[in-house]
Amino acid sequence: MPTVVFDVGNVLIRWDPFRVYREMIPDDEKRTWFLQNVCTAAWNLEQDRGRSWEEGVALLVASHPEWEAQIRAYDERWHEAVPGLIEDSVSVLEELKGRGDKVYAITNFSREKWAECLVRFPFLQSFDGVVVSAHERVIKPDPAIYRILLERYDLAPADCIFVDDSARNIETARQLGMKGVHFVEPIDLRAELSRHGVAF
Template identity: 40%
Template sequence: MTIKAVVFDFGGVLIDWNRDYLYRQLIPNETERRWFLDNVCKMDWVVQQDGGQSLEEGTAELVALYPEHEALIRAFYARWHEMVAGVLQEGVALVDRLDAAGVPLFGLTNWSAETFPYAWERFDVLRRFREIIVSGRVGVIKPNPRIFALMRAEIEKHLPGIQPNELVFIDDNLHNAQAATDLGWHGVHYTGALDTETKLRALNVPI
């Protein structure tokens, strides 16, 4: 078996994004903050924007549901950049080593089309990828098989005839990694760089 390309998720693997970085400032009480993030600005809502809904529309819908929390809801995207702490150095080092070894690299991320440019402009590691599929741009999110098909189609432009079992997909979300495995890829659940490196070596990926 030969692995011909490695596909990376970004958030939680290469980019340090966390809602708490902003909302610790806005809601100091941990119990109140957890309730707000679990029930109002919850991840199911964030995923709607990652899937292509505009930030304006998503915000308006949530404000209509929870008008008493309007200021906190509007802060989510108005101050979204405060949720991004920077790059995750261990993940970036993994990209560096794979790139140095000549392994073709691609990116597949659940990310709003409107906020992704902020990361693109600031984090040079994102320019190491030959192609990047951003869910908000294509209107479909992981773990939907359609987004993996779109990624594979982009990879085929560079590596004609690539087969699923020649692809590795690294994601910190277990469900997304499993979705790739179910499609015949080698899904790797990212829990840290060392563990991922061990899994890559087991797949004979040069690193």
């Protein structure tokens, strides 16, 4: 039986930082500019790589003091960017677990927010193994983070199906010998997993 390996953000829980700023920065163009030039994806990834939110916010405030309130909101109001579960995906995970399958996860996530999400979303504690980028100080799509999972939990790449919303992350998984499901809604995750040999 194949082993399913999940990403978390935008596969199991929704994440959209624009949600935090719809009221703070009402102008669409200015809001987009802010998230492309101040609180950038690259800046956020450094928290996923292990930098503390305190340090990341301080560095950005020093560079962009005129945006201090908005920068701090990215951290302090982070959970507003995570409105809830992707119900179908969580039901697939729970079905797999309920019948005794082992399930794993590789996720780019900051240390602080991961700890908070384990409390907010208890199902995240149900994995048989999870590799969190901030804990390892390496982020997808670096092949090293996939190898950590495979070696730590003695998994054969050919037996694994990796589900992620990023095409780059899926490509790395495939290069390492894993199968990949690119998670883009609308998607029938059960059907996609069935194509790779998972029975439902």
